[in-house]
Amino acid sequence: MPRQVDYENRRRRIAEAVCTLIARSGMEAVSLRDVAAQANVSMGAVQRCFRTKQDMLLFALEHISRHVSERANQRIAATSTPQAASTLLSHTLAELALLDEESRTQAHVWLAFITHAPASEKLAAVLHDTYAKLHGLIAWLIRYGQDTQEILQRLDPDREAHTLLALADGLTVHVLAGHHSPATALATLQRHIDHLLENASDRG
Amino acid sequence: MPRQVDYENRRRRIAEAVCTLIARSGMEAVSLRDVAAQANVSMGAVQRCFRTKQDMLLFALEHISRHVSERANQRIAATSTPQAASTLLSHTLAELALLDEESRTQAHVWLAFITHAPASEKLAAVLHDTYAKLHGLIAWLIRYGQDTQEILQRLDPDREAHTLLALADGLTVHVLAGHHSPATALATLQRHIDHLLENASDRG
DNA sequence: CGCGTTCTGATGCACTTGCATCGTATCCGG
């Protein structure tokens, strides 16, 4: 009957404000007041959307997690011209590694949440879930590449997926830490993937 | 003339208290009072040792960084019976990846600092330095392995070192995030190293 | 021993935090 508000929309807006703030100056710098200001809403609105600060942060994590997963899935599903499996694998991992400048914020937030996961059961659960999905996705891509004869048959998709995922995350960390530029990180990732291909320089 | 105190010792003690607290409940939970309590000193003592909280955290990071680097270097230098280069490489990386349960605290702290690095110039500098050193170390180990004919000659030590370091860090992250157990992470790392060796299953 | 310097730990202070409260503005059904 009374005034209706698009909560889902507002929650998303707030989540993005949270991410911006986390990326700007770390997770401890996120106060309800700052979030409200950043999202251009009042503090009361924030408190109405999320019963507690924890809830707000958790939602922000899920927001990011969903964002990353969806982008990776779209990259695969929405490819109109069927691409080579190896190309698909490269592009998907490159996106998961959050290397481009626009993803820097997400990378930062993701890392912040990982850091705080051991202190929060629920955060850890979301992370675990997301990683499981990503691993499944990559393993699937590898099997697909093996089906199309692009990727070495003798490789164990699950194990290779683990390695690839770890490498991607490590590179994300290195870029954030300033040890790598996104470009060299990408090259490193690509170089590793090349080793998995059938038509590698030596051996098949 | 008057009362003399071993500051260096106290600073170390406080640094370790800081690390314990960070590992327990994140970096924002570290207050001067908590640190003082954890280190069994008064708050005044903490304030005497470190002019500001930032200084304290920075020292803690350098403390961890030094600890990790030294352990890796010792693993190499103090090896009485000259080991195979590949074994050396494995063990060194396994230690750098901070996989064993006792290193969990250090891994946690290390990640916390990486997360906060973009917000602090000095933190970033220390991280950059440490990573440069570690990369140099690993590249050196690879070259050594090539000299002893253990590691494939055609590999570029610098690039392989980058990959290895990223993989190690990625595995650290995955273990912290609960996506891997230390054991499987170690296996993944070892599997990757095996691919670099001359006597690999196929090809030399 | 006692003087003077250094170190200590308790307290003060201004500030920020997350959350609760509450009067008011806003909107929908009748």
Added chain:
DNA sequence: CCGGATACGATGCAAGTGCATCAGAACGCG
């Protein structure tokens, strides 16, 4: 067009923060 439910945003509040201050304990030297 109005009654009532809802969302709003300002304010209050207790707790906790980093840092400054300071009286006094602890100690080496004359």
